[in-house]
């Protein structure tokens with residue numbers, strides 16, 4: 001088993017920022033990435049709102065740069081998904097299918113996953129019209145009509161990507177209208193390929209070998225809408241079950257932290273979308289990774305873990 005000063009769990013932008021910061025401080029650090037590093041950003045064509053990139057940057061361009069930067073600074077990358085964290089006398093033992101490491105300090109950066117609709121047909125048609133990646137599957141639906149469920153930032157952003165490929169995008173929103181950034185609302189309103197169906201939700205996804213239509217529910221009853229693709233962006237769920245029993249989590253499952261990103265467990269910080277009060281923005285996750293490690297750097301120096 002390898003020994004480190006800091007172990008980061010989660011290879012999204014929060015985790016990679018934490019690994020980079022730790023390595024630059026001269027701390028020995030490893031990051032368990034849970035697969036190809038990059039997390040949610042990896043599938044995003046245009047990451048908007050990062051200072052310095054006026055015309056946005058693609059996730060698949062940004063993430064390898066962040067990985068290389070952290071590696072060059074001295075961070076060790078392990079592609080394993082962590083399956084267990086055990087608290088021992090000398091610190092925490094973190095293990096996955098192929099690797100095991102120990103450290104007195106941890107950064108939990110497991111992020112969040114896009115929530116499923118939880119309706120009939122969703123699981124059955126995943127990969128045959130049901131997707132949560134517009135840039136991956138939009139080109140496969142060229143010339144077809146598709147539906148995006150959810151009229152928030154992610155839904156609008158992905159609808160704009162889909163509109164570059166498909167014939168028509170209908171955003172189905174349960175509430176009275178779109179919510180989120182004005183820049184996206186204006187872009188959606190100006191796009192002739194995008195329609196908004198507010199006050200409706202998807203009750204079922206139907207078809208033969210692939211998606212053919214959705215069944216909709218609204219205050220005025222049930223209806224159907226023909227579509228070849230369904231992309232759901234109705235919110236995020238924290239990937240925090242790994243931390244169950246280790247740290248306090250709030251009712252939605254996010255890791256509870258203080259202003260310095262300390263969790264309820266000594267030597268454990270949380271960063272990015274997995275923590276309570278996250279900004280749910282790439283820039284916020286990057287800042288979190290750095291803040292968490294600076295907190296742990298002080299902890300490793302003075303062994304103090306103040307509780308609120």
Ligand SMILES: Cc1cc2nc3c(=O)[nH]c(=O)nc-3n(C[C@H](O)[C@H](O)[C@H](O)COP(=O)(O)OP(=O)(O)OC[C@H]3O[C@@H](n4cnc5c(N)ncnc54)[C@H](O)[C@@H]3O)c2cc1C
Nearest residue numbers: 010012013014034039040048082111112272273280281282
């Ligand atoms: C469709 C969409 C569009 C978005 N667009 C923008 C945008 O334009 N601008 C912007 O600023 N933000 C955007 N965001 C938000 C942004 O993606 C997130 O805020 C940011 O990626 C969060 O980073 P993170 O590192 O906290 O989590 P994540 O990106 O979720 O990364 C967490 C990583 O941890 C890994 N992991 C989970 N469990 C384990 C485990 N047990 N062991 C090891 N690894 C594990 C996961 O596999 C994942 O790689 C968008 C989000 C979505 C969904």
